[in-house]
Amino acid sequence: MGLDVSFDIFIVIDLIIMSMLLVVGIALVRLNNLFAVVMLYGVYSLLAAIWFVSLDAVDVAFTEAAVGAGISTVLMLGAMLLTSREAKPTPALRRWLSLGVVGVTGMALFYATFDMPNFGDANSPANSYVGLQYMYDTITEVGVPNVVTAILASYRAFDTFGEVVVVLTAGLGVMLILGIGTTRTRDGESPQSGDETTQSAPPVTTVLATENHHIVLQVVAKILIPIIVLYALYVQFHGDYGPGGGFQAGVIFASAVILYSLIFGMDETRRAIPAKVVQFGTALGVLIFGGLGLVTIAMGGKFLDYDVLTAADPILGQHVGILIIEVGVLVTVASVMLSIYYGFAGRYRELKDQDW
Amino acid sequence: MIDIMPYLEILRYVLAGALLFGGAVFMIIGAVGMLRLPDFYARIHAAGITDTLATVMLIAGMMLHSGFTQTTAKLALVAIFLFLTSPTATHAVANAAHKAGLKPRLGKVQPPHPRDKMKGAK
Amino acid sequence: MIFVVTIMMTAAMAMILARLLRGPELYDRVLAVNSFGTKTVLFLCLFSFLIDRPDGIDIAILYALMNFIGTIAVLKFFRYRSLDIALAQMALRRAVSGEDR
Amino acid sequence: MVDFIVGHFNYWVIITLMMTGLYVIISTGNLVKKLVGLGVFQTSVFQLYITLSKVAGGRPPIFDKLPGYGTETKYGAAVDPLLGVIYSNPLPHVLILTAIVVGVSTLAVGLALVVRIREAYGSIEGDDIDEAEYKIEIASS
Amino acid sequence: MNFIEMITNAGGGHLLANAPALVVAIPLIAGAVAVVLGHGKLAWVWSVLIALVTFGFSLILLQSVLGGETITYAMGNWPAPLGITYHIDALNALLISLVSAMALLALLYGWPMVEREIDPKKHAMFFGTFLLCVGGLIGVAIAGDAFNVFVFLEVSSISTYVLVAMGAQKNRQALTASFNYLILGTIGATFFVIGVGLLYMATGTLNMADISRILADSEGNRVVRAAFAFIVIGLGLKTAMFPLHTWLPNAYTFSPSMIGVFLASTATKVAFYILIRFLFSVFHAGASFETAMFDFVLAPMAMVAMIVCSVQASFQSDVRRLLAYSSVAQVGYMLLGLSLGTAAGLAAGLLHMFNHALMKGALFMAVGLAGLGLGITRVNELRGLGKTMPLVAAGLTVAGLSLIGVPLTAGFISKYYLVIAVLERGWWWAVVAIVVSSVLAIFYVGRMIEAMYLQNPPTPSAAHESDPPIQVRSPVLSMAALYVLVIGSVWFFFDPSLPKGLADTAAGLLIGGGGL
Structure with a gap:
């Protein structure tokens, strides 16, 4: 060829x-x-x-x-x-030991490449069987131009359900291990929250405009953050027609809030999106996703079978189903990324130089 | 009245090509500057060239190339974001570096030129 | 035409990468990463022109934002060693306490 | 022979990256660098899947406008529903979207543990931690 | 018509038809609900209820596959190669009943432990993560799609790392144990993904039945062999096969006691099941490379594990670390059964998997109760337990004897069938390994029993020698859970028909026609 x-x-x-x-x-x-x-x-x-x-x-x-x-x-x-x-640099013995292990695994894989199909070969087993079948079936059965979203949200929807549960587990994990940091009381003192040691903060005083060296960043951030959130929504709903979908939109939304908290501080962010809402949001997405599955069973179909949603036109049912689970994915991914950031950033008010 | 549309068409592509190529050349100049200049603050100038001039030229060239379509709108959005973020980022880097006490290497202390060093300069 | 420009773009990126790896000062590395990010945004736009698919530009927009957020996080992290205190308060406290090195 | 080398060059690069990631995980004592190695190792596995899915001269598996939308026959329609356009294989893309999110979840939990370990032991070097534990073991038994 | 009416007239039939999906989805959704509940005690009651419902569903599934039939359930109503299908046969029905039963018992047993060991504000999230772990394990057991197995393997693994790390309030070593478990677990899962990727490269599909159909006629090319090696190593890490078991002792020792119970009896079992499913259903045991792998890699590893880990177990001072090392030894028994490659060997391995879950669960529960009552962690602190906590000591003794394989206990049954299968195959050195390992088991279990009964309890300085040692009352619910397992490990000596029958049908299915 x-x-x-x-x-x-x-x-x-x-x-x-x-x-x-x-x-x-x-x-x-x-x-x-x-x-x-x-x-x-x-x-x-x-x-x-x-x-x-x-x-x-x-x-x-x-x-x-x-x-x-x-x-x-x-x-x-x-x-x-x-x-x-x-x-710390790695000691020599350990370096040789790991080189050995890595060498053996590398050889095994290298040995396997001789039977691998050529790069870009159209009729390799992978590209000519189920993958191609999806391209044909999506047109008539799911009717969504972006085939990747069609497979992600409809054919292999249970994979995506498992994935949203993995994201929820990670969010719960970080909340359990680090705690989500608690809302600060007015005078900047943070009440001892369970076992994590959150240092008490020096009193927060008002800011004189002249002293503020970061006026540039604050103004730029004020302009940018609404655009980023808007872009996240575009990515979410554009997922059927081009690249995008629930995961990407959730991450972009979370990064907008992270930018806000980087510049305006965690107290402002906690006042805007309290920790309780974030914690509830992590579970909400999975409930939406699983709930839709149970609804499809209640309406007589199998788990996550969207055709039964609108008995009249199965294609419409697919679109409705895909839209709902993408919203579920958006909510969970955004709140989990936020809960992880709250856990990390809220950990220490400020590190003294000596323990740096 | 000779129909000037085809000429405009050709002009558009020629201009787009020129802009693209110019942008790429400035990009290379900026990159070489980043690599060769001795000091952080000098390098920040080199980064400045690529972030502003080269970006504008490249995106203008691409917009001309794609004519009036949705892609041009997206390119405009990219231009706005880059226009907003890269100067701010460079400002923030310079501000932080200065605050952290990174002193620019002023002209007085001339580093011995490698050739003089070999000859055991005074 | 666009192919030649793309190749020149990758050459520029390679040079920036060299600066990133060698950069003696910490802030050289921050600058190199930030400008590498800008270059990749342009590379993505050029590449999506090369295969005339408009999707690459969405990724370019996304990464323009992510690059900005990453750089701000790095700077705040290194300058004030705390991610969560508002920039303004930190600047003021450093200025007031005369600790401004 | 050249065709074989060009065809398989991608796999060899991916295997090298994979082994670099594995080497970083196994050799380093620093916990944060171990997680970075894990990230590199997983990203190279994603590259293996995606190199698998590329079809020469193919386009991303996104229909511009839905060709043959609503044609009755599912496949083997009179006109090829894909209108003769070659698309890359969409299935590995879906798998990798899942794997990336799983990778980040593991990274987040790992980093949370590193933070708590630093607070509990005061260091994130593997051998400092073992030493601290060994001292306690001796003291208590 | 309203929602409730739709459910009722749709009737049980429809719900049962969707049992395979519900048995996985209910624990996962309930985990999210538990997080929302927020209040600790309420979340615990909710988890017990959900564990009961899941156990019910798995019993229904078990009952419908007793005769050897198999159920295939297409998710989202998409047919096999395109959509994800769930596949239930005698083997994984037994496993999901075991997992849901152990989850129910661990929850009933665990409330006083959780109340003492975990910070009250985190109870709801703790039980939420526990339910997600149960859902993940069940998902792994009945998934019929190779990549879906990876996704649910990650759900159960990440929740397990977090649950192990929750022991940090009691002992900070839980953090490093959890981190090492995370690194090795993720390397194992990534090796598994590489194996699945190579399989996809060679066959073009992800459905396990489809893969085995395509692999049946294609002679083993290099990619398939590499996929086989990667999957075995990846799952070996998850099953704690001998050289890859270093994460297990610390993880089981420092995790909260309720989690120790649940992990010891289910985590490695599900990974062992997936190893069987891939070795026998997807790759065909007949091919030359696979049999070589069995005889020269799996069998020696199993025997080395049995002996070395039993030796290590007998030198441990911490009780739970002793049990953890004995778990790795018992995994060696199961792997020995598997590596014989015969139906009898596989049936013996599966039977041992079932019995070991009961024994090890009972042992960890007894040790947990001793820890709750008297704060015992070390073996020499066990002395006089026979007098201070007689019921717990009795339970621990019976389960210990079953671990050794003394007649009148279930352990004897599985070792007996294992020895027969090994003799059938003619590996006399394997019999020697089993005997040596059992003797070592007598040694380390004997150490505990001797400490409990022959030595008298540590006398608090105030009271003098003569007056009787104070009895420590243990919570009723936890004691009930312990005794369910203890009776179970004895009951299945007298009537091994249920697990034995299922193990034989499953082995017949797997060895015979590839099983899918």
């Missing part, structure tokens, strides 16, 4: 992106400065997102850019703030 010309362009771009990924990967191994490692991980997942775009995986690139390059970096920074900055 000669590689036709149009395919060559992408080979060149793929090669460049792959080489950059390798450089960043090797650098990650050698660097011990934690900050550089976290930043490089952000760049690594960004490069992966670009590679996904060049491999036609637009939805995946969207999620990887939003989640991998965005939220993960902010979370790691939050965790790094509370931990040390330098990682």
Whole structure:
């Protein structure tokens, strides 16, 4: 199968992106400065997102850019703030031991590549059986232009239900382990919340406009945050026609609130979105999703079978079903990302220099 | 009245090409500046070029290339976001670096040129 | 035409990556990451033109925002070592306590 | 032979990245760097799935306008419902959307644990923690 | 017509037809509801109710597959290769009944422990996460789609990491134990995903029945062999197979006592079931590479696990760590049964899985009660338990004897069938390994029993020697749960028909026609 010309362009771009990924990967191994490692991980997942775009995986690139390059970096920074900055270099023996293990696994995989289909081969078993079937069936059975959303929300809806439960578990986990930080009382004293040690805050005084060096950031943030929320809603409802959907929209919405809390402080954010609402939101999404499943059973169909929703026109039923579960996914993902950020950022008011 | 529409069409693509190419050249200049300049504050100038001039030229070129479609609207949105965020970010980086006490390397202390060093300069 | 520009863009990105890896100062790395982010936004737009699919630009918009939020988080993290106190209060407290190094 | 190398080059790069991630997890003592290694390891698995799904000259699996919408026959319609356009395989994209979110969830729980470990032990280096535990073990038994 | 009427006239029939989906969905949705409830005690009552309902559904499913039939349920009404199908046969019906029964007993047993060990504000979320873990484990057991197994494996694993970390209030080591468990668990899950990806690359579909159909006629190419190796290593990590078991002792020792009970009796069992499902239903045991893998990797690992872990168990000072090491040894027994590759061996392995869940659950419950009453954690602190807490000591002794495999206990049955299966295969050295491991078991269980009965309790300084030791009252509900398990581990000696029958039908299905 000669590689036709149009395919060559992408080979060149793929090669460049792959080489950059390798450089960043090797650098990650050698660097011990934690900050550089976290930043490089952000760049690594960004490069992966670009590679996904060049491999036609637009939805995946969207999620990887939003989640991998965005939220993960902010979370790691939050965790790094509370931990040390330098990682200890690894002792020699351990280095050789792990090199051995890694070498063996690498050889096993390398051995397997000889029977793997060529890159981009249209009639490889993977691309010619169920994958192709979805393309044909989506037109008539689900009627949603974005086939990925159709599979995600309708054919394999139970996968997505499991995934939303995984997100809820992570949110519960962080709330159980770190607590969600409690609403601050007026004088800045934070009541002792259970076992976490939340330091008491120095009194918060009013701000003189002249002293404020960050007027630029505040103004820009005031302009940007509404646009980001609007963009999140666009991504949510545009999910049927282009890349996007509940997960990406939830992450974008959460990053808008995180930007707000970065600049205007956690107290303002807690007043805007209290911790109780966030905690309730994490469970609400799963209830919407599972509730729809139970409704479809009550209406005589199987679990998450949207055709029964509107007996008249099954395609309309599919659209209604997909819309409802995307809202469920949006609510859970947004509130879980927020609860995780509340847990991390609300942990310490301010670190003294000595224990840095 | 000769019909000037086809010429406009050609002009549009030529202009788009020129803008794109110009933007790319400035991008390369900015990147080389980032790599070669000795000091943080000098490098921030190099980043400045790419963030403003190159971005505007590239996006203008793409808008011309795509004519009046939904893509142009999206490109306009990208331009607005970049226009808002990158100067603010560069400002915030410079502000934080200065506050953290990173002193710019002023002209007085000339680092010995590598060639002089080899020759055992005075 | 766009292909040549895309390749030049990747060359620029490679140089920024070199600065990121080598950057002696912490703030060099912050600057490199921020400008790498801007470049990828432009690269995504160019690439979606190359395969004339309008979807890449959505990702470009998304990443323009994420890049800004990441940079602000890094700066606030390093400058004031606390993610949750409002910037204004921190600046004021540092100014008032004369601790401003 | 060249066709084989060009065809399989992607897999070899992905395997190298995967092994780099695994190496970082196993070799480093620092808990935050272990989580970064885990992230790299999982991202390279996503790349394996997505390289699998690319079809040469294909486009993202999103119909511009729904071709053949409402045609009665499901497949083998008179005109090829995909109107002869090649699309990449959508199924791995769905799987990876799930896997990315699972990866972030594990990362969030891992980071929460790292924060609590730092508070309890005062350090996030594997060997400092073992040493602290060993001292307690000796003291109590 | 209103909602209730729709349910009633749709009648039980419709609900039963959807039992496979409900048995997974109900615990998951109930977990979210428990988080919303907010109040600790209410969340506990709600969880017990949901565990009861799930147990009911799994019994209905068990009853309908007793004869060896299988149920296939298409999620969202999409047919097999496109949609996700759930597949229930004798093997996983037995498993989900076991999981839901142990969840119910752990909840009944666990309230006084949770009340003492966990911060009251977190009770609701704790029980919510517990229900999600139960739902995840049941989902893994009956999923018929390879990737769906991974998603629910992650649901159950992440909730398990969090539940283990909740022991941090009692002992800070729970945090490092949970972190190591997270790292190794995620590496295992990622290896499993690589295996599933390679399988998808070779066959083009994710449905397990479809994969085994396609794999049946294609001779094992390299990708399939690599997929087989990755899946075995990934699930080996999850099953705590010998060299990959390092996370288990700490995780079981430092987790809250209620979670220790539930994990010890279900977590590794479900991973073991998935290993069986993939080895026998998806990959065909006949192929040369697979049998080589059985004889030269799984069998020796199983035997080494039996001996080495029993030795390690006998040197432990902490009671729960001793039981954790013995769990790894018992996993070795099950793996030995599996690696024989014969129907008898597989049936013995499955029977041991069932019996071990009862025994180990009872042992962890007894130790938890001792911990609640007298704050006992170390083996030498057990002395005089026979006098201070006679009922708990009796329960612990019976379960310990069943662990050794003394006749009149269920443990004897599964070891007996295992020995027969091994002799059938002619591996005399495996019999030697079983005997040596049982002797070691006598040693470390004997240590506990001897401490409990032959030594007298530590006398508080005030009271002098003679007056009788004070009896410590244990909560009634927890004692009832303990004795359900203790009686169970004895009852199944006299009437092993239920588990034995199911194990034989399942083994026949798996070895015979690939089972799906």
